[in-house]
Amino acid sequence: MPQRLIQLNRSGPRADAAVQVKPVLPVTRRAFIETYGCQMNIGDSEIMAASLVDQGYVTVDSPEMADVIVVNTCAIRENAERRVIGRIGHLQQYREHNPHLVLAVTGCMAQRLGEELLGTSSGVDLIAGPDAYRGLGRLVDDIRSGDQTRGQALLAFDADENYEGLAAVRREGVAAWVTVQRGCNHRCTFCIVPYVRGPEKNRDPLAIVSEVRDAVRDGYTEVSLLGQTVNSYRHGSVGFAELLRKVARVDGIRRVRFTSPHPNDVDDSLIEVMAEESTVCAQLHLPVQSGSDRILRRMVRRYTVEKFLDTVKRVRDSIPDVALSTDVIVGFPGETESDFAATLELMRRVRFDDAYMYRYSLRDGTPATRLPAEDFIDAATSGRRLESLIALHRLIQREIQESEIGAVREVLIERVARSPGDVLGRTESNKVVAFPGGPDQIGTYANVRLLSTTGATFRGERSA
Ligand code: SF4
Numbered sequence: 001m002p003q004r005l006i007q008l009n010r011s012g013p014r015a016d017a018a019v020q021v022k023p024v025l026p027v028t029r030r031a032f033i034e035t036y037g038c039q040m041n042i043g044d045s046e047i048m049a050a051s052l053v054d055q056g057y058v059t060v061d062s063p064e065m066a067d068v069i070v071v072n073t074c075a076i077r078e079n080a081e082r083r084v085i086g087r088i089g090h091l092q093q094y095r096e097h098n099p100h101l102v103l104a105v106t107g108c109m110a111q112r113l114g115e116e117l118l119g120t121s122s123g124v125d126l127i128a129g130p131d132a133y134r135g136l137g138r139l140v141d142d143i144r145s146g147d148q149t150r151g152q153a154l155l156a157f158d159a160d161e162n163y164e165g166l167a168a169v170r171r172e173g174v175a176a177w178v179t180v181q182r183g184c185n186h187r188c189t190f191c192i193v194p195y196v197r198g199p200e201k202n203r204d205p206l207a208i209v210s211e212v213r214d215a216v217r218d219g220y221t222e223v224s225l226l227g228q229t230v231n232s233y234r235h236g237s238v239g240f241a242e243l244l245r246k247v248a249r250v251d252g253i254r255r256v257r258f259t260s261p262h263p264n265d266v267d268d269s270l271i272e273v274m275a276e277e278s279t280v281c282a283q284l285h286l287p288v289q290s291g292s293d294r295i296l297r298r299m300v301r302r303y304t305v306e307k308f309l310d311t312v313k314r315v316r317d318s319i320p321d322v323a324l325s326t327d328v329i330v331g332f333p334g335e336t337e338s339d340f341a342a343t344l345e346l347m348r349r350v351r352f353d354d355a356y357m358y359r360y361s362l363r364d365g366t367p368a369t370r371l372p373a374e375d376f377i378d379a380a381t382s383g384r385r386l387e388s389l390i391a392l393h394r395l396i397q398r399e400i401q402e403s404e405i406g407a408v409r410e411v412l413i414e415r416v417a418r419s420p421g422d423v424l425g426r427t428e429s430n431k432v433v434a435f436p437g438g439p440d441q442i443g444t445y446a447n448v449r450l451l452s453t454t455g456a457t458f459r460g461e462r463s464a
Pocket residue numbers: 184185186187188191192193194228229262
């Protein structure tokens with residue numbers, strides 16, 4: 001479609017150049033946002049989309065035709081960063097047809113690497129950290145029109161920036177991600193997050209509930225509340241349990257989830273709300289990281305195995321059908337064979353429904369870099385430990401899944417499956433089920449009988 005052209009006329013740092021003829025920007029500008037990493041980043045990409053849409057951009061599904069490409073990055077592991085560096089190189093090809101293209105790198109990796117990412121050979125025009133997304137659309141246009149030079153870095157932390165008033169532009173999925181908290185006050189020694197996202201900031205509960213109402217109005221029936229340690233949320237007198245209850249009672253909501261909680265903040269009031277509110281899913285992510293007290297101390301996780309197991313017991317006593325998931329790091333510096341055996345033992349005792357398991361990845365700038373060099377575990381050892389942990393978890397997971405065969409579960413249909421004629425959806429306990437269906441059913445609920453399992457997912461059929 002032909003595009004009308006307008007002359008942007010705005011003051012700014014380069015207003016003295018207004019006598020020069022500036023490039024004109026098309027009315028319809030296209031933004032492509034590619035997201036890496038955790039759910040917080042999905043929420044942040046929706047905020048960036050809002051900033052770009054406010055500036056007149058439409059979001060598109062591929063980079064070919066885009067006027068701005070935003071790569072929203074993750075810094076949690078070295079691998080994730082390497083992938084993004086490769087991807088940035090690949091995206092340069094789109095400049096050939098569009099010399100005014102702006103390539104922006106945002107998120108945790110942009111914050112961590114800072115101006116290193118702006119080297120002349122990188123091809124990156126703009127970097128923005130997690131507190132700098134509000135002005136993204138304006139800055140992209142300023143670069144495109146010549147009001148600002150390429151090579152901008154927006155990395156300052158802003159203790160007051162919670163993106164209120166910027167309505168997330170949701171394009172993906174049947175669940176709405178609603179960020180309730182940004183940043184983290186913990187200092188787990190392996191984790192880069194507090195250094196790239198800054199200290200914890202919590203949004204006003206009224207604004208959160210209003211955003212949930214808006215999401216319902218837009219057709220969402222499931223929301224996931226997001227925060228780095230979401231259950232440490234507190235705003236004035238409102239703690240996380242109370243917030244969760246308010247959200248659970250919003251008219252039209254059928255499912256509420258939250259991620260990622262810290263085990264220490266799973267208090268009785270939270271468990272009570274989870275047990276009492278029918279819309280809060282019987283599902284809890286409890287990142288344990290290690291089953292050894294010695295390693296937990298080194299990680300500064302601030303709980304012991306005993307305390308963690310007590311939390312699991314309190315949750316299961318009140319919500320017997322709760323599905324638990326976890327994160328585990330193997331090969332943390334100083335982890336001995338007996339520390340690792342303790343992790344395996346913990347996995348056998350808790351029997352998590354799901355687990356995200358990783359080898360320790362050294363992150364510059366984290367406290368763990370100061371541990372003695374001789375404590376670092378070689379790749380072969382940590383690789384072997386990871387393999388045996390995964391094997392154990394898969395065994396347990398399959399047993400749990402097989403015990404559910406024959407049950408009927410309510411499934412929210414998320415998308416078309418790879419196998420023709422099938423759709424994929426999730427149960428209340430966050431388990432994935434494939435069953436016959438079509439794209440017109442996405443976003444609807446179905447009762448599905450679980451017929452078989454691969455170990456990780458189910459196959460099912462519609463039931464009355
Ligand atoms: S609680 Fe620990 S692991 Fe989680 S984001 Fe904060 S520092 Fe990182």
